[in-house]
Amino acid sequence: MTRPSENSPGAAPDTGTALATTSPAATPSTTTPPAPPAPGRRTWLDTTAPGRALQVLGRAVATVWSNPKARAGLVILGVFVLMALLAPWLAPYDPHDDSFGRNEPGSAAHWLGTTGNGEDVLSQVIYGSRISLLVGLVAGGLSTVVAVVIGLSWGYLRGWGNDVVNFLVNLFLVMPGLPLMIIIAAYLQNGGLPMIILVVVITGWAWGARVLRSQTQSLRSRDFVTAAMFSGESAPRIIFREILPNMTSMIAGSFFGAATAAILSESGLSFLGLGDMATVSWGSMIFWAQNSMAILTGQWVLLFAPGLCIALLATAMTLVNFGVDGLSNPRLREGSGR
Amino acid sequence: MSLLEIQDLSVVYEPRGAAPTLAVKDVSLTLEQGEFVGLVGESGSGKSTLGFAVTRLHKPPARIAAGRIVFDGVDVAQLDAEELRVQRRGGFAMVLQSGMNALNPVRTVGNHFTDVFAAHGHVPTAARRRRATELLDKVQLPSTVLDRYPGELSGGMRQRVSIALALSLEPRLMVFDEPTTALDVLVQHAVMDTIRELQAAEGFTAVLISHDLGVVLESAQRVVVMHDGEVVEDGAARQVFEAPAHPYTQMLLSHYADPRAEVVELPGLERRAPAVTEPGAAPASAPAAGTVPAAGTPATGRRAARDAIVVDHVSKVYPPPRRGEQPVTAVDDVSFRLEPGAAMALVGQSGSGKSTIAKMVTGVERPTSGTVTFGDLQVDRLRRHQLKRLHTDVQMVFQDPYSALNPLHTVEYTLTRPVENYTGLRGEAARERVLGLLEKVGLTPVEQFAAKLPHQLSGGQRQRVVIARALASDPQVLIADEPVSMLDVSLRAGVLALLEELRAETGVSLLYITHDLLSARVITDRIMVLHHGRVVESGGTAQVLRFPEDEYTTRLLDAIPQPARRFGGVA
Structure with missing residues (x-):
C-alpha cells in the first residue's frame, strides 16, 4: 500500500503539504490518468507545523506583494512600523521634553519646529506613530476577532439565537459611531489607551460581522459544507476549518478596514480631548495645536504633520486591502490560471 | 466565396504570473453560407475559445496569437471596437450557455429588443414592437412575453428570448455556445428543435458548440471535432457517425448507446458482461426485482449491507414561495x-x-x-x-x-x-x-x-x-x-x-x-x-x-x- 512512489522531491511522507504544481484540471482524455508528476515550478518542503504556518504566511505576503497598489501600501506601512519600532533612536529628543523655546519655526535643531509647550514636533510625530499603530493593530485585531466569531456562527447556525444576534448587530449598525464613542469615552474618562481600544472595538465590530455573515451564508450552501456534515464533522469544526479558511481574504480585508477605522477613531477621540492627554499621539498633537491656535501663529506644521501621517497610514491600510483578494483562492495563489 | 474563413488561427491564454497556454492551435476552417456546423470537444479542447475568437468576444487574458479570421472578405481579427460593433448587425451573433441569465432582470423583454434596435437604428421606432413580435414568433414565444420581466420566464423561455435577440440583427453567422446545457432535459430537446427549424427557415450559418457529440450529430450537417486545441475530425455528420476517422472521435462515439437496446455496452463497463439481457421479455411479464443476474450477485466484500431503506x-x-401562492x-x-x-x-x-x-x-x-x-x-x-x-x-x-x-x-x-x-x-x-x-x-x-x-x-x-x-x-x-x-x-x-x-x-x-x-x-x-x-x-x-x-x-x-x-x- 505504501509503495514508494516516484515522488517529486518535495513530497515529504508526512504532513504532506508539499505540492508539485502540476497544471490543473484539463486532462480530459482518459478515465483515470494518474497525472504524471509534472516538474513542479515551485516545491515547498516542510516537516513541522510552525514551518507550515510560516510558509503559509510567506505565501500570503507574496500574494499581496504581487499587487502594485498593495505593494505601495505595504511600503508605506513598513516605513511607519519601522518608525514606531525605532522611535527612541530616530527621534532627536524626548517627546515630553519641554525645555525648548516655545512656538519656534523649523530650524536645523528642530526640523518641524516646537510646540506651544516647547516640545520638539518631529520627536512627537515619530513617537506618535507608536500609539496610532498600536491602537490600529490591537483594536482592529480585536474587533475582527469579535466580527469573525459572531459573523460566522450567526451565518452558519439557525434558530432563535440567530434572531437575537440579528437584533444586536442591527442595533450596533444603526447607532451612529462617533457620538456613541464620545459618550462611552466620556463615561470611561481617564482610562487611557485600553479605554480607547475598548471603545473602538465596541463600536467597530458590527460591520465586519454583517459582511462575514453573508459570505458564510453563501458558503454554507456549498456542497463541501454539506459533505463535511456527512463526514461527521461538528458544527464548530465545519465553521472554523471548512468555512473560515475560505474567507481569509475577506477577514484580512475586514481587519485592515477595522484597523483604518480604529486609527481614525483614536485620532478623533484624542482630538476631541477624550483620550489620554498625557500620551503623545497624532490626535493629541492636533488637539494641543488647536488649543494653542497654531494656525493663527503661523505654525501650520503642527497641524499638518500629524494630520498627514494619519492620512498616509489610513491610505496605506486601504492600499494593502487591494492585494488581499487573492488570499483565499489557491488558484490565484499559485498563479496557475484556468 | 465562403462566408467565414479561418486560417491558421492560434489563440493563447496569457494569465498574469503563469505560463501561457495555447488553447487553439493552428486551426483552419471554412464555413459556407447556410451551413449548420457542429463543433464538438470536451472541456479544455478549445472549442469555446474558438467560438469566442470568431465572434471577437474573447477577453484578456485570451489573445489571438496568429492567423486570420476572414468574415465575408473582412479580417475580423484586425477590427477595432467600433467597427466590430457595426459589424455585429448582419454579421455574426452569439448565443451563450448562460444566455438565459444574460437578460437584465429589471427590464422587460420588450425593452431588451428596443435597446438592440436603438443601438443599431435599423428598425424604425414605429415598427419595433411588430418586429419584436415577429422575432419572438420565430422562437415560438407568444407576444405577451414582451411585457414580462426575465424573472417571470422559465429557463427555456429566457434562452429562447436570447436567441430571438441574437436574431434581431439578422446575422449571417450565429454561434451557439452550449445553448442547452444549462437547461432541463426535456426543455433542452425542445430548444434544440427550435434552433434546427430556425436555421432551416432563416438560412443563416450556424455553429453549434457542444460537448455532446450526440446532440451535434442529431442537428448538424457537418461535424468538427476538436481535441487539445486542434481539429482532429471534420466531415459530414453521417460520415462522422458511420465511419469516424480519428480514434478520439471513435472513443467519443463509443460512449453513446440506446438505453432501449437489448444489450447496452459502454467502455469501462465491460466487467458487467453483456449488460442487460432479458430473454423473452414482453410488456406483459411482471416487473420483478433482481432480473439482472450479473450485478445482483450477493456481495463478497468484508461486510455486506444488512439493512434496507x-x-x-x-x-x-x-x-x-410567496404570499398568496399555493x-x-x-x-x-x-x-x-x-x-x-x-x-x-x-x-x-x-x-x-x-x-x-x-x-x-x-x-x-x-x-x-x-x-x-x-x-x-x-x-x-x-x-x-x-x-x-x-x-x-x-x-x-x-x-x-x-x-x-x-x-x-x-x-x-x-x-x-x-x-x-x-x-x-x-x-x-x-x-x-x-x-x-x-x-x-x-x-x-x-x-x-x-x-x-x-x-x-x-x-x-x-x-x-x-x-x-x-x-x-x-x-x-x-x-x-x-x-x-x-x-x-x-x-x-x-x-x-x-x-x-x-x-x-x-x-x-x-x-x-x-x-x-x-x-x-x-x-x-x-x-x-x-x-x-x-x-x-x-x-x-x-x-x-x-x-x-x-x-x-x-x-x-x-x-x-x-x-x-x-x-x-x-x-
Missing part, C-alpha cells in the same frame, strides 16, 4: 424499499422531486408526512446530533465535484476527517486507511494524490475523491445524486464503472439519482420514474426502459440524443 408514503410540501408539493406519496445490496435509480427531470427524496433519506430534510426508516433508525425523527449515526451507514456522492471538495484542503485531509470521525483510527492507521481508499477508487500513485489540492485534479479525479470520502465510513448505502452529470462524456463511464465495481466488491446498496436514462440502465437493477413528485412508473430497469408504459417515460427516452435515429442503423 424503507420509504413509506412519504410526502414533502414546502411552504408557498404550497409546493415536491414529493407526493412516494413509497419504495431499497433492499440491501440493491441498486435503484430515481429518474425524472429537474423539479421531479428526486433530490428531495435523497435529502429525506439522508436526514437532511424531514418529510411532511410518511416515514423513512433504515434498520432500527427512524430517519425522519432523528435529531441533528443523531445524524452522525445515520451517516455512518448512509453516505452521499454529490453532483458537482467542483463544489463538493473544499478548495483549501488536500485530498488527504478531506479523507482523513471521515476516517477519524467514523472509524476512530488515528495517526498512521488513519493514513493507511486513507491511502487504501484512494487505491480503491483508482487514484494511484496514492501518495501523490493524497498530497494534492482539488484544483490540481480533473473533474473525474475529483469525483473519485468524493466517492472515496463517501466510502470512508464503510457505509451500507450510497446515495449518488447525478454523480456524472457534470463530467465530460468520456469520463462518465469510468466513474459509473467504479460505482458498479464498488458495489460488487463491498455489497453497498446504491440509490442512483439521475435524469440520464442511459447511465441508469447500465448500473441499476430497479428504476422509479418520478414526475411532479409522483411515481409514474417503476420496475426492473431494463423492463421499464425497453417497454415504457407511461407517456412521461417515453418522453424522457425520446429526449436522449440518438444519432442512430437520424441516420438509422446502430451505433
Whole structure:
C-alpha cells in the first residue's frame, strides 16, 4: 500500500503539504490518468507545523506583494512600523521634553519646529506613530476577532439565537459611531489607551460581522459544507476549518478596514480631548495645536504633520486591502490560471 | 466565396504570473453560407475559445496569437471596437450557455429588443414592437412575453428570448455556445428543435458548440471535432457517425448507446458482461426485482449491507414561495424499499422531486408526512446530533465535484476527517486507511494524490475523491445524486464503472439519482420514474426502459440524443 512512489522531491511522507504544481484540471482524455508528476515550478518542503504556518504566511505576503497598489501600501506601512519600532533612536529628543523655546519655526535643531509647550514636533510625530499603530493593530485585531466569531456562527447556525444576534448587530449598525464613542469615552474618562481600544472595538465590530455573515451564508450552501456534515464533522469544526479558511481574504480585508477605522477613531477621540492627554499621539498633537491656535501663529506644521501621517497610514491600510483578494483562492495563489 | 474563413488561427491564454497556454492551435476552417456546423470537444479542447475568437468576444487574458479570421472578405481579427460593433448587425451573433441569465432582470423583454434596435437604428421606432413580435414568433414565444420581466420566464423561455435577440440583427453567422446545457432535459430537446427549424427557415450559418457529440450529430450537417486545441475530425455528420476517422472521435462515439437496446455496452463497463439481457421479455411479464443476474450477485466484500431503506408514503410540501401562492408539493406519496445490496435509480427531470427524496433519506430534510426508516433508525425523527449515526451507514456522492471538495484542503485531509470521525483510527492507521481508499477508487500513485489540492485534479479525479470520502465510513448505502452529470462524456463511464465495481466488491446498496436514462440502465437493477413528485412508473430497469408504459417515460427516452435515429442503423 505504501509503495514508494516516484515522488517529486518535495513530497515529504508526512504532513504532506508539499505540492508539485502540476497544471490543473484539463486532462480530459482518459478515465483515470494518474497525472504524471509534472516538474513542479515551485516545491515547498516542510516537516513541522510552525514551518507550515510560516510558509503559509510567506505565501500570503507574496500574494499581496504581487499587487502594485498593495505593494505601495505595504511600503508605506513598513516605513511607519519601522518608525514606531525605532522611535527612541530616530527621534532627536524626548517627546515630553519641554525645555525648548516655545512656538519656534523649523530650524536645523528642530526640523518641524516646537510646540506651544516647547516640545520638539518631529520627536512627537515619530513617537506618535507608536500609539496610532498600536491602537490600529490591537483594536482592529480585536474587533475582527469579535466580527469573525459572531459573523460566522450567526451565518452558519439557525434558530432563535440567530434572531437575537440579528437584533444586536442591527442595533450596533444603526447607532451612529462617533457620538456613541464620545459618550462611552466620556463615561470611561481617564482610562487611557485600553479605554480607547475598548471603545473602538465596541463600536467597530458590527460591520465586519454583517459582511462575514453573508459570505458564510453563501458558503454554507456549498456542497463541501454539506459533505463535511456527512463526514461527521461538528458544527464548530465545519465553521472554523471548512468555512473560515475560505474567507481569509475577506477577514484580512475586514481587519485592515477595522484597523483604518480604529486609527481614525483614536485620532478623533484624542482630538476631541477624550483620550489620554498625557500620551503623545497624532490626535493629541492636533488637539494641543488647536488649543494653542497654531494656525493663527503661523505654525501650520503642527497641524499638518500629524494630520498627514494619519492620512498616509489610513491610505496605506486601504492600499494593502487591494492585494488581499487573492488570499483565499489557491488558484490565484499559485498563479496557475484556468 | 465562403462566408467565414479561418486560417491558421492560434489563440493563447496569457494569465498574469503563469505560463501561457495555447488553447487553439493552428486551426483552419471554412464555413459556407447556410451551413449548420457542429463543433464538438470536451472541456479544455478549445472549442469555446474558438467560438469566442470568431465572434471577437474573447477577453484578456485570451489573445489571438496568429492567423486570420476572414468574415465575408473582412479580417475580423484586425477590427477595432467600433467597427466590430457595426459589424455585429448582419454579421455574426452569439448565443451563450448562460444566455438565459444574460437578460437584465429589471427590464422587460420588450425593452431588451428596443435597446438592440436603438443601438443599431435599423428598425424604425414605429415598427419595433411588430418586429419584436415577429422575432419572438420565430422562437415560438407568444407576444405577451414582451411585457414580462426575465424573472417571470422559465429557463427555456429566457434562452429562447436570447436567441430571438441574437436574431434581431439578422446575422449571417450565429454561434451557439452550449445553448442547452444549462437547461432541463426535456426543455433542452425542445430548444434544440427550435434552433434546427430556425436555421432551416432563416438560412443563416450556424455553429453549434457542444460537448455532446450526440446532440451535434442529431442537428448538424457537418461535424468538427476538436481535441487539445486542434481539429482532429471534420466531415459530414453521417460520415462522422458511420465511419469516424480519428480514434478520439471513435472513443467519443463509443460512449453513446440506446438505453432501449437489448444489450447496452459502454467502455469501462465491460466487467458487467453483456449488460442487460432479458430473454423473452414482453410488456406483459411482471416487473420483478433482481432480473439482472450479473450485478445482483450477493456481495463478497468484508461486510455486506444488512439493512434496507424503507420509504413509506412519504410526502414533502414546502411552504408557498410567496404570499398568496399555493404550497409546493415536491414529493407526493412516494413509497419504495431499497433492499440491501440493491441498486435503484430515481429518474425524472429537474423539479421531479428526486433530490428531495435523497435529502429525506439522508436526514437532511424531514418529510411532511410518511416515514423513512433504515434498520432500527427512524430517519425522519432523528435529531441533528443523531445524524452522525445515520451517516455512518448512509453516505452521499454529490453532483458537482467542483463544489463538493473544499478548495483549501488536500485530498488527504478531506479523507482523513471521515476516517477519524467514523472509524476512530488515528495517526498512521488513519493514513493507511486513507491511502487504501484512494487505491480503491483508482487514484494511484496514492501518495501523490493524497498530497494534492482539488484544483490540481480533473473533474473525474475529483469525483473519485468524493466517492472515496463517501466510502470512508464503510457505509451500507450510497446515495449518488447525478454523480456524472457534470463530467465530460468520456469520463462518465469510468466513474459509473467504479460505482458498479464498488458495489460488487463491498455489497453497498446504491440509490442512483439521475435524469440520464442511459447511465441508469447500465448500473441499476430497479428504476422509479418520478414526475411532479409522483411515481409514474417503476420496475426492473431494463423492463421499464425497453417497454415504457407511461407517456412521461417515453418522453424522457425520446429526449436522449440518438444519432442512430437520424441516420438509422446502430451505433
